[in-house]
Amino acid sequence: MAKGIFTNKVEASGIIALDLIDFKSSLDIIEFDIKNLLFMEMIVKEKEFRAFITETDFTVYKGKAVAITCSVDTIIPPWVFMILADKFSENAAYFDFNSADTVAFDLWKNNLTSADLSSFKDIKVVVRARPDIPHALYMIAAQKLKHYAKTIMYGEIGMPKVIWKR
Numbered sequence: 001m002a003k004g005i006f007t008n009k010v011e012a013s014g015i016i017a018l019d020l021i022d023f024k025s026s027l028d029i030i031e032f033d034i035k036n037l038l039f040m041e042m043i044v045k046e047k048e049f050r051a052f053i054t055e056t057d058f059t060v061y062k063g064k065a066v067a068i069t070c071s072v073d074t075i076i077p078p079w080v081f082m083i084l085a086d087k088f089s090e091n092a093a094y095f096d097f098n099s100a101d102t103v104a105f106d107l108w109k110n111n112l113t114s115a116d117l118s119s120f121k122d123i124k125v126v127v128r129a130r131p132d133i134p135h136a137l138y139m140i141a142a143q144k145l146k147h148y149a150k151t152i153m154y155g156e157i158g159m160p161k162v163i164w165k166r
Helices: 046-055 078-089 100-114 135-145
Strands: 015-018 029-033 065-069 094-097 124-128 151-155 161-165
Touching: 029 100, 046 078, 065 078, 065 100, 078 094, 094 100, 100 135, 124 135, 135 151
Parallel strands: 015 124, 029 065, 065 094, 124 151
Antiparallel strands: 151 161
């Protein structure tokens, strides 16, 4: 080897990194609490509920994700959810009866599940280690990459942990 020439072993390894943070949704998530539609925070009065729905401008949810919740312990009739679904489906990019954290995770999971990872065909792939990534996403990544990758690793390109090899 000639003096003064360095070889980048990481680059020469042919390992490509997959960062799961890249699949995190950028949608704004707004929480919609059904509690505000209840009479005395206990029951749904159909007439008042329908009036509220008619008077509400649902376009403020355009292009956003909506986490529909109920912060009080009460029984909500299923038709309420159906009416809300009708209104949100016209405006929101995504909605679900779940907490904002769960909606964020579901969006992230959907993005990863629907991603085309065929560009990793016959390649050594390292899924980057990050403390803030839900464990379920690592499982989905491993399952999807197994169909394409030559090798699946975890960690960083310089010091990966081999998970699976073809």
